[in-house]
Amino acid sequence: MIxxxxxxxxxxxxxxxGGFSSLLSFWSGIRQSETFIQVGRRAFYAAAAMTFLxxxxxEVALLTHDFSLAYVVEHTxxxxxxALVAAAFYxxxxxxxxxxxxxxxILGSASLLASASLGGRVAAYAAGILASILTFFLFVxxxxxxxxxxxxxxxxxxxxxxxxxxxxxxxIHPPVVLAGFASFAIPFSFACAALLARRVDAAWITHxxxxxxxxxxLQTTGLLLGMWWAYHVLxxxxxxxxxxxxxxxxxxxxxTTAYLHSSQVQERRGRLRLWNFGLVITAFLLVVFGTxxxxxxxxxxxxxxxxxxxxxWFFGFLVVxxxxxxxxxxxxxxxxxxxxxxxxxxxxxxxxxxNLLLLGVVAVVMWGTVLPLVSGMFGVQRVAGASFYERAxxxxxxxxxxxxxxxxxxxxxxxxxxxxxxxxWPVAAAIVALMVLLIAGVPSAPALVAFxxxxxxxxxxxxxYARAAxxxxxxxxxxxxRYGAYLxxxxxxxxxxxxxxxxxxxxxxxxTLQPGEAVTVAGYSLTYTGSEQRQLTDHTEFVAGMRFGDQxxxxxxxxxxxxxxxxxxxxxxxxxxxxxxxxxxxxxxxDGSATFRVFVNPLVIFIWAGGAVIILGVLLGNVGxxxxxxxxxRRRIPVTLPA
Amino acid sequence: xxxxxxxxVVAACVGYLIYSASGxxxxxxxxVSELQAHATAGDVRVAGVVQDDxxxxxxxxxxxxxxxxxxxxxxxxxxxxxxxxxxxxxxxVEGKLGGDGVFHARTLLAKCPSRFxxxxxxx
Numbered sequence: 001m002i003x004x005x006x007x008x009x010x011x012x013x014x015x016x017x018g019g020f021s022s023l024l025s026f027w028s029g030i031r032q033s034e035t036f037i038q039v040g041r042r043a044f045y046a047a048a049a050m051t052f053l054x055x056x057x058x059e060v061a062l063l064t065h066d067f068s069l070a071y072v073v074e075h076t077x078x079x080x081x082x083a084l085v086a087a088a089f090y091x092x093x094x095x096x097x098x099x100x101x102x103x104x105x106i107l108g109s110a111s112l113l114a115s116a117s118l119g120g121r122v123a124a125y126a127a128g129i130l131a132s133i134l135t136f137f138l139f140v141x142x143x144x145x146x147x148x149x150x151x152x153x154x155x156x157x158x159x160x161x162x163x164x165x166x167x168x169x170x171x172i173h174p175p176v177v178l179a180g181f182a183s184f185a186i187p188f189s190f191a192c193a194a195l196l197a198r199r200v201d202a203a204w205i206t207h208x209x210x211x212x213x214x215x216x217x218l219q220t221t222g223l224l225l226g227m228w229w230a231y232h233v234l235x236x237x238x239x240x241x242x243x244x245x246x247x248x249x250x251x252x253x254x255x256t257t258a259y260l261h262s263s264q265v266q267e268r269r270g271r272l273r274l275w276n277f278g279l280v281i282t283a284f285l286l287v288v289f290g291t292x293x294x295x296x297x298x299x300x301x302x303x304x305x306x307x308x309x310x311x312x313w314f315f316g317f318l319v320v321x322x323x324x325x326x327x328x329x330x331x332x333x334x335x336x337x338x339x340x341x342x343x344x345x346x347x348x349x350x351x352x353x354x355n356l357l358l359l360g361v362v363a364v365v366m367w368g369t370v371l372p373l374v375s376g377m378f379g380v381q382r383v384a385g386a387s388f389y390e391r392a393x394x395x396x397x398x399x400x401x402x403x404x405x406x407x408x409x410x411x412x413x414x415x416x417x418x419x420x421x422x423x424x425w426p427v428a429a430a431i432v433a434l435m436v437l438l439i440a441g442v443p444s445a446p447a448l449v450a451f452x453x454x455x456x457x458x459x460x461x462x463x464x465y466a467r468a469a470x471x472x473x474x475x476x477x478x479x480x481x482r483y484g485a486y487l488x489x490x491x492x493x494x495x496x497x498x499x500x501x502x503x504x505x506x507x508x509x510x511x512t513l514q515p516g517e518a519v520t521v522a523g524y525s526l527t528y529t530g531s532e533q534r535q536l537t538d539h540t541e542f543v544a545g546m547r548f549g550d551q552x553x554x555x556x557x558x559x560x561x562x563x564x565x566x567x568x569x570x571x572x573x574x575x576x577x578x579x580x581x582x583x584x585x586x587x588x589x590x591d592g593s594a595t596f597r598v599f600v601n602p603l604v605i606f607i608w609a610g611g612a613v614i615i616l617g618v619l620l621g622n623v624g625x626x627x628x629x630x631x632x633x634r635r636r637i638p639v640t641l642p643a
Numbered sequence: 644x645x646x647x648x649x650x651x652v653v654a655a656c657v658g659y660l661i662y663s664a665s666g667x668x669x670x671x672x673x674x675v676s677e678l679q680a681h682a683t684a685g686d687v688r689v690a691g692v693v694q695d696d697x698x699x700x701x702x703x704x705x706x707x708x709x710x711x712x713x714x715x716x717x718x719x720x721x722x723x724x725x726x727x728x729x730x731x732x733x734x735x736v737e738g739k740l741g742g743d744g745v746f747h748a749r750t751l752l753a754k755c756p757s758r759f760x761x762x763x764x765x766x
Contacts, residue, residue, distance in 0.1 A: 163726075235723065344649070356650055360657035367661050372672055380681065381672040383688055385737075388668035392660040510703050510722070567726045586703050586723045595703050597723045 001068040001150060007057035008148040014050035014105075015138040017043050022131035029124030029197070037124040041112050044131050048105030051138065055102045058147050059089050067158055070149040071095060077160035079538055083171060084161055090174050091161060093295065093310070094147035099175065101137040103182040108134065111186045111211055118190075118203055125193035133185050136317055145310050163539075163560050163568045169229030177222030177249060181287050183215035184252055187259075188284030191277045192325065195332045200273045208280060209263050210622075212256055215283075217618050219253045224611040235569045235584045237508065237599035239607070242389045244299050247369045248290025251362050255283040258358040261351050268412060269348060273335055279355070281325045286362070288318045299372045345415045350407035357400045364392040398449050401496065404489060405430075405456035408464060422463070429459035447504040454500065458493040461486045484621015491613030498606025505579075505602040510586070512595040522600035524548070524581050531588050539568075544585045544594045548574055555585035555596065580604045670737065676714035678740060688737045689746065691715075695730045709736065709746070718746045725753035 021043035028036030058071070062085050067073050075088040075095070090099040108130040115123040141147070187208045194204040226246070227239035240246060259279035265272045293299055296311025368384035375382040405426040410419055433455035437448055464486050468476050476483045509521045513528035520526075529545035529552070536558075543556040553572035560566045574581045582599040589595065671687045678689050691709035699705045707730075709718050718736055728734065728751070736748035 235726075349649075353649060353653070356653040360653055360660075363657050364661055364664075367665075371665075371669060380677060382669045383672040384665075384669045388664045391668050392657075392664035395660060396657065512703070566729075569723075569726050584723055587699065597703070 001066075001154075003057050003061040003064075003066050004069050004148045004150040007054045007061070008142070008146060010050045010054035010057060011138060011142045011146070011148070014047045014054065015135065015142050017047035017050060018131050018135035018138050021047055022128050022135055025124050025128035025131055029121050029128060032120060034120055037120050037127075040124060040131070041127050044105075044112060044127050044134070045109050047131065047134055047138070048102075048109045051098075051102050051105045051134075054148075055089070055098055058095060058098060059086065062086065062088055065158070067156070068150055068154045069147075070151050071147045073151065073155055073158040075158070075161060077158040080158075080161055081166075084166055087171050087174075088161060090178060091165065091170070092147075094141070094145045096174065096178055097137060097141055097145060097310075098147050100178050100182045101134065101141060103179045104130075104134055104137065104185055107179075107183050107186055107211070107214070108189075111190070111207075114210075115190070115207060118194075118207060119197075119199065121197040122190070122193045122199050122204065125196045126189045129189040129192050130185065133189065140310055140313055144313055163558070163566060167229070167233055169225070169233060173222065173225040173229050176218055176225055180215060180218035180222045181249075181252075181291070183211065183218055184256070184284045184287045186211040187215065187256075187280045191280040192328055195277055195328050195335070198332065198335065200277075200335050205263050205266055205276070209260070212259055212263075212280060212283075213618065213622055216253065216256045216260060217615060219249065219256070220611070220618075221615060223249055223253060224608070228608060231604070232571060232573065235571045237506065237582055237584075237597075237601060239604075242368065242384070242386050244369050245294055247365045248286070248293055251290065251365055252283040252286040254358050254362045254365075255279055255286055258355040259283065262355050265348050265351050271348060272352070274329065274333060275355070277332075278329060281329070285318070285321055285325065288314065288321055292318050293369065299369060345410065347407065347410045347412045350403055350410050354400060354403050354407060357396050357403070360396045361393050361400075364389065364396065368392075394446060398446075398453060401450070401453040401457055404492070405453065405460045408460055408486065408489070425463045426456035426459040430456040442504075444504050447500060450500040450504075451497070454493050454496050457496075458490060461489045461493065481621045484617045484619075487617030487620065488614045489617075491610045491615075491617055493610070494613060495607050495610025498603045498608075498610060501603035501606065502601045507600045509598050510595070511598065512589070512593050514591075514593045519596075519598060521581075521598045522579070524576075524579070524600055526553070526581070526583065526598065528594060528596075530592075531594055542585070542588050544588070544596070546572065546583055546596070548581060553581070553583050555583045557585050557587070575605050577605075578602060672735075674714075675709055675711040675716050679714050679716070682740070686737060686739055686749070688735050689716075690733060690735045692733055693728070693730050697730055709734065716740070716744065716746050718748055720748040720751050722751065724751065727753045 021040050024036055024043060025040035028040055060066075061069050061072050062076060063082070065072065065076070065078060065085075071092060071094055072088075075092045076085045080088070088095065090096045112123065112127055112130070115126060118126075190204065190208045190211070194200060194208075223246075226249070230241070231239035256279075259276060262272050262279060263276050266276050292311065292314040295314065298311070368388055371384050372381045406423065409422040409426075430452035433452040434448065437451055442448060465476070465483070468483070507522040509519065511519045513519060515528055515530040518525055518527040525548075527547040529547050531542055531544040534541040534543060539558045539560045541556050541558045543554050546553040546555065551574060553574055554570075555572040556570045558568045558570065560568065569584060572583045579600050579602040582601055584597045584599075586595040586597055670685065671681075671683055673681075673687060673689055675689055675691045678687060689709065691711040694708040694710050694715065697705065697707040703723065704719075704721050705724060706717065706719050708715050720736065720738075725734075732753055735752045736746060737750040737752075738746060738748040740746050
């Protein structure tokens with residue numbers, strides 16, 4: 001009980017400090033009062049610290065099973081393992097918002113600490129905007145969806161966590177995704193601050209890029225972990241279902257991918273200034289939009305979210321952010337005027353085209369996500385299935401893959417004959433891949449496009465490495481950012497190969513087997529050896545044995561008596577170098593037979609491995625790296641513009 | 644080069660892709676009573692609550708009645724069932740309503756009681 005009051009008190013204190021920081025920072029930024037800028041920033045740190053304190057209180061309440069708090073009762077019980085009790089912190093609506101706010105406070109503080117080089121005004125406005133966003137979240141937490149609501153009667157035990165969520169994935173996927181979502185606010189705040197202060201020079205890009213890269217890396221990791229979790233737990237043989245919840249996590253990622261590429265055009269050539277602001281702002285607006293969509297229940301999703309009171313508040317917040325950004329971009333549109341046009345066939349041109357294509361994918365995903373909402377206004381609701389996304393986004397993704405092969409070979413400014421010669425390796429790789437596929441008798445046209453393009457893109461990245469290794473091996477270490485990016489490209493090619501192979505090559509078979517009987521799927525033979533029933537503390541498990549080579553796979557179904565007989569399927573997956581053999585126990589029958597659904601998913605491991613390489617490339621390329629913009633600033637190349 | 648022209652070209656392509664995919668690759672999403680009011684030829688998704696008459700002939704073949712308050716329809720489905728499938732939950736079936744009045748489901752999704760609890764504890 002005392003913890004409830006302590007936590008609510010800390011939230012209230014954070015709310016007051018946040019509001020104070022917001023007002024003071026804007027005011028001191030306008031007045032350019034260095035002292036008050038400092039005070040405003042410290043008020044932000046104080047708000048972040050109080051938010052952190054309330055998070056500690058909630059975690060203590062969870063771990064000590066303080067069932068006087070509604071949140072603790074709704075998400076845990078005495079039998080929940082300790083790690084999952086701790087994870088329940090972000091397992092519910094209110095707690096996940098608190099987690100989000102804590103991350104915003106921590107990363108926001110870090111970004112403000114690092115913002116000294118930007119000059120008083122930008123730093124002050126950034127603090128003001130960050131504090132405003134923080135204040136909005138704290139207001140929702142303190143007033144609309146408090147995790148510290150105290151029950152009038154303290155129950156002896158809680159309701160517990162759904163068994164589907166009682167999994168290791170619960171410990172890693174949600175915190176990374178939520179941290180990713182929270183971190184998009186930082187590039188947004190600095191972009192808006194720079195626009196407000198009319199500072200569009202290199203220092204802005206350097207600072208924003210660093211945090212955009214952090215947000216992007218968190219979101220990449222979060223998306224991959226989510227796919228991995230869905231694949232290993234849900235038992236439908238896939239990892240991506242185009243559900244609104246997945247879509248809204250993908251869209252800001254796509255917009256930030258565009259920004260990370262186009263910001264280089266500004267760093268190197270001073271172009272696309274306004275465009276870059278637009279991308280950073282778009283990414284954040286997509287985050288707010290996604291949060292509204294997911295947590296208000298306005299579109300049908302397989303994920304059911306509590307229809308809670310926070311929906312209208314987030315809608316209001318979205319409208320305010322949208323109007324503010326649109327107004328800001330309109331008022332500062334003169335900052336985007338560029339000296340002279342750039343030639344189309346150049347690195348700049350490739351980046352612009354890639355950006356447009358990525359935004360095209362965002363448009364497709366957005367349309368598919370809001371279609372039920374829009375069509376519902378004009379009659380019967382329509383929903384977009386996976387085939388909508390494949391047909392509409394597929395060609396755009398193929399074009400992006402083609403650019404991945406061509407773009408890195410194009411020089412800045414304009415391309416000449418040398419570029420055509422450089423293209424010979426990717427073209428050769430694509431032709432070889434196409435021949436191999438044709439000889440292997442692959443009939444699917446999309447597969448015949450996807451694999452050769454992936455091969456070409458891979459060849460391009462490898463050519464860049466080979467060229468550097470032959471001429472100036474040390475440049476690979478010196479230009480870390482560039483070669484880190486090529487490593488990320490290679491990782492993407494590997495992941496795309498895995499996605500394409502598992503998408504085009506998946507085989508499924510439903511089969512009912514008597515003990516001793518075997519089934520063969522895509523050349524993999526499995527023998528059913530019989531099933532047994534195991535009684536565990538809170539659930540009963542039916543385990544079937546499947547002999548596969550020299551291993552035994554054990555797909556199973558657990559039934560939780562305490563939760564109204566809810567069942568939970570455990571998929572058995574055996575990863576071979578070329579495919580995953582993925583066995584789901586559909587049921588056991590009275591005659592001793594068992595029914596299985598067996599998937600053979602080619603090259604799924606490429607997706608996880610490729611994802612790891614992407615993250616590795618980003619880390620190797622950027623941690624401790626001095627950016628190109630810093631170099632330009634150091635060499636005193638003027639990039640500041642007239643106001 | 645001004646970026647307006649490539650922008651317009653890409654926008655037109657994206658618009659065309661969305662338009663053409665919307666025609667064939669989107670489905671109606673309705674309740675049982677809406678389905679009975681508008682007969683549609685293509686695949687549809689129908690949401691409703693699973694009734695008590697669930698019959699599984701083995702792990703993969705299942706028949707049950709789906710109801711949405713007023714209207715109900717029999718559903719036939721072959722495939723793995725979601726873990727939380729049981730009478731009383733809301734499911735979304737995707738498939739066609741046959742001439743015999745039985746809905747032949749190709750996929751069956753259960754509303755996932757995910758991270759955010761559906762039944763708030765009485766405060």
